[in-house]
Amino acid sequence: MNGSWRWLLLPGFIAVAIGCGRTESVTNPSEWPTFGHDVSNNKFSLLTSIDTSNVAQLHEAWRIEDSADVAGMYCNPVMLSNRLIGLMPSSRLIAMDPASGKVLWEFKPDSSGISNWSKGITGHKGRNGEPDLIFLIYGGTLYSVNAETGNVMENFGKNGRVDFYEGLEVPDSMRNLVPVSSNAPGVVYNDLFIVGCKVPDELPSTSGDIRAFNIHSGKLEWVFHTIPKPGEFGADTWGADARKRNGGANCWGGMALDEERGIVYVPTASPSFDFYGADRPGQNLFANCLLALNAKTGKRIWHFQTTHHDLWDRDNGSPPNLVTVNRDGKKIDAVALVTKMGYLFVFNRETGESLFEINEVPVDTVSSMPGEKPWPTQPIPTNPPFARQGYKEEFYGRSANWINNEIEKNKYKIGIYEPPSMSGSVILPTAHGGANWGGASVNPEKNLLFVNATDIPWILKLTDLKKIRAENELNGQTLYMTHCKGCHGADMKGGVGPDISYRVKNYNNERVANVIRKGAPPMPAFSFLSAQQIAAIVAYVKDTAVQQQFEVAGVPQNNEPFGFNGYNFYLDSAGDPAIKPPFGTMTAINLDNGEIAWQVPLGEYKKFKKQGIENTGSFNRGGGIATAGGLIFIGATEDQKFRAFEQATGKILWEQELPGMASSIPSTYSVNDRQYVVVAVSGNEKFKGGYVAFALP
Numbered sequence: 001m002n003g004s005w006r007w008l009l010l011p012g013f014i015a016v017a018i019g020c021g022r023t024e025s026v027t028n029p030s031e032w033p034t035f036g037h038d039v040s041n042n043k044f045s046l047l048t049s050i051d052t053s054n055v056a057q058l059h060e061a062w063r064i065e066d067s068a069d070v071a072g073m074y075c076n077p078v079m080l081s082n083r084l085i086g087l088m089p090s091s092r093l094i095a096m097d098p099a100s101g102k103v104l105w106e107f108k109p110d111s112s113g114i115s116n117w118s119k120g121i122t123g124h125k126g127r128n129g130e131p132d133l134i135f136l137i138y139g140g141t142l143y144s145v146n147a148e149t150g151n152v153m154e155n156f157g158k159n160g161r162v163d164f165y166e167g168l169e170v171p172d173s174m175r176n177l178v179p180v181s182s183n184a185p186g187v188v189y190n191d192l193f194i195v196g197c198k199v200p201d202e203l204p205s206t207s208g209d210i211r212a213f214n215i216h217s218g219k220l221e222w223v224f225h226t227i228p229k230p231g232e233f234g235a236d237t238w239g240a241d242a243r244k245r246n247g248g249a250n251c252w253g254g255m256a257l258d259e260e261r262g263i264v265y266v267p268t269a270s271p272s273f274d275f276y277g278a279d280r281p282g283q284n285l286f287a288n289c290l291l292a293l294n295a296k297t298g299k300r301i302w303h304f305q306t307t308h309h310d311l312w313d314r315d316n317g318s319p320p321n322l323v324t325v326n327r328d329g330k331k332i333d334a335v336a337l338v339t340k341m342g343y344l345f346v347f348n349r350e351t352g353e354s355l356f357e358i359n360e361v362p363v364d365t366v367s368s369m370p371g372e373k374p375w376p377t378q379p380i381p382t383n384p385p386f387a388r389q390g391y392k393e394e395f396y397g398r399s400a401n402w403i404n405n406e407i408e409k410n411k412y413k414i415g416i417y418e419p420p421s422m423s424g425s426v427i428l429p430t431a432h433g434g435a436n437w438g439g440a441s442v443n444p445e446k447n448l449l450f451v452n453a454t455d456i457p458w459i460l461k462l463t464d465l466k467k468i469r470a471e472n473e474l475n476g477q478t479l480y481m482t483h484c485k486g487c488h489g490a491d492m493k494g495g496v497g498p499d500i501s502y503r504v505k506n507y508n509n510e511r512v513a514n515v516i517r518k519g520a521p522p523m524p525a526f527s528f529l530s531a532q533q534i535a536a537i538v539a540y541v542k543d544t545a546v547q548q549q550f551e552v553a554g555v556p557q558n559n560e561p562f563g564f565n566g567y568n569f570y571l572d573s574a575g576d577p578a579i580k581p582p583f584g585t586m587t588a589i590n591l592d593n594g595e596i597a598w599q600v601p602l603g604e605y606k607k608f609k610k611q612g613i614e615n616t617g618s619f620n621r622g623g624g625i626a627t628a629g630g631l632i633f634i635g636a637t638e639d640q641k642f643r644a645f646e647q648a649t650g651k652i653l654w655e656q657e658l659p660g661m662a663s664s665i666p667s668t669y670s671v672n673d674r675q676y677v678v679v680a681v682s683g684n685e686k687f688k689g690g691y692v693a694f695a696l697p
């Protein structure tokens, strides 16, 4: 029997009109059929067995731990075909018995890849007796896997595999420099699998185009250029050659689909490189947008850009939610988007008209960086934000003296849209959010939206890469000419020893360093060189190999002149966030009027509790889900706890320590009338990463 029709026999079957609007989506309420539960992405389950009255009795039902190395876990597992299916840290897709966690099948992609960051997989319920499918992107490959058996669908692409570079403009010879994968699932519309991609944040990169593949054949059906080609709408919002020179504007958080209208809503990320934009003058459409695309053709219907000419990495990383709001006695089908800025945008699904007033506010246009032209205005909605806006003295808290001193001494700039500089600025909210990939969940019966946010400032500084590179290269070059040139030639193309230019560019830094340190018989070991000297040689040979590669590919090399100091929280002299708590929050927003219904701290730190400072909230990543039982389930916090909040009040009704941090979105489903809540847990020294499921006794 196949999952595609078996559920029709279930007594619990009902047709659910998600969002009460016209988006009829028939879902078996006992399943969690795809990422975000369904294409509305509301992460809402109709299950009610676990509710506000009994959730306190919830206890661990089973857990599964990976056998291989420790790694992060971000996957929102799906439950369909009577299997719970999700990614494991060691590059595997597994299907578990949803009642016991016992592994039923496993699928190993061809390569290990960057998809450990994957937020989930796309589940598709087969129609007309076709099998349920899982679409999975791993490394540079898109797979179609039979959900019941774990076998690839042979007719999809070549033996169940599609080259995920298809339709992107990355020359073959540049592939190792421009790794493309996807860490966000897509959506299925009729016979199309619509998906974004992950492209490098640093240059070289490529345009993060949105693509649709045929779900049966794997054939590429349409491409939407998120960096427009010359002549296309929006091309004049970039400099010349933008598709070759720049990159990014990709969708890495997931999308939502209005099946009836045939519109897919796609949030896009910032352009690459994130923090310096002199080489991408203009507004940079369609980076940092919410795009409404015709799902059949990929043609743009409307767009809204949430940050113009982004200089702060303010990706739209949260998947949008399809909602229906009440306005003047009328119901309006809308699409909601929460952002890293802590804003909630709500647009009419068809017209793109905002349901709350948005002001284009003038911002600082003076940048100290050469050639940088910050955009003069930014869109700020008038409905209340769910995260603090801008680093202000009233937020400094107990470290106020230290902070005032530091800011004065270092001449740090402060402001929400302060252009980044080499001297540094303190920004809030940051690229961590506000909201991040966990996005929001929605209870469509109550028209409440629930969102978790981080509320800790960053110290953002740009660095002079040219200078760092020049210093490194100078040392590296001298060392290379002394120790290596004799055998490999001045240009690495070979002499007594082999041509190493090709190998060096394919090896990562660590591997090249190992060859130097340990030798590769008959090549001698250079164990007498210091770690610094080896690092300098590695930097030199890698850089040289990369430059040679650009020449071969005939692509203009954009040697990014500036880098940044990393994703650094602004910490005080005690190493604590230099801001008054709460450092993280959970917020409920009334979708009809945009008002905040409640806001409470999310998470806590043992350190502060010991000092008698309670309810601090914590840095969080991952997201929550909502149920018709009146609950929100969320992990996401650094204290490694899993919690149930009451939707009506924000009260914590249950919490339980996990073996690691749940930087993921949970799922809920039921088997034999028993409801489970499951969450992916990241690895650490004690737990290798896996899933933990909870149920009532």
Ligand code: HEC
Pocket: 480, 483, 484, 485, 486, 487, 488, 496, 497, 498, 500, 503, 504, 512, 515, 516, 520, 521, 522, 523, 524, 526, 537, 541
């Ligand atoms: C005495 C000659 C000699 C010197 C000096 C020498 N190499 Fe080699 N190197 C070789 C030979 C021969 C090989 C091929 C080994 C093999 O068959 O894989 C090699 C291989 C390599 C490889 C590829 C190894 C692999 O696993 O594929 C790298 C990278 C490399 N050399 C880098 C360097 C660097 C950097 C230096 C200077 C610190 C250096 N070599 C100095 C002779 C030399």
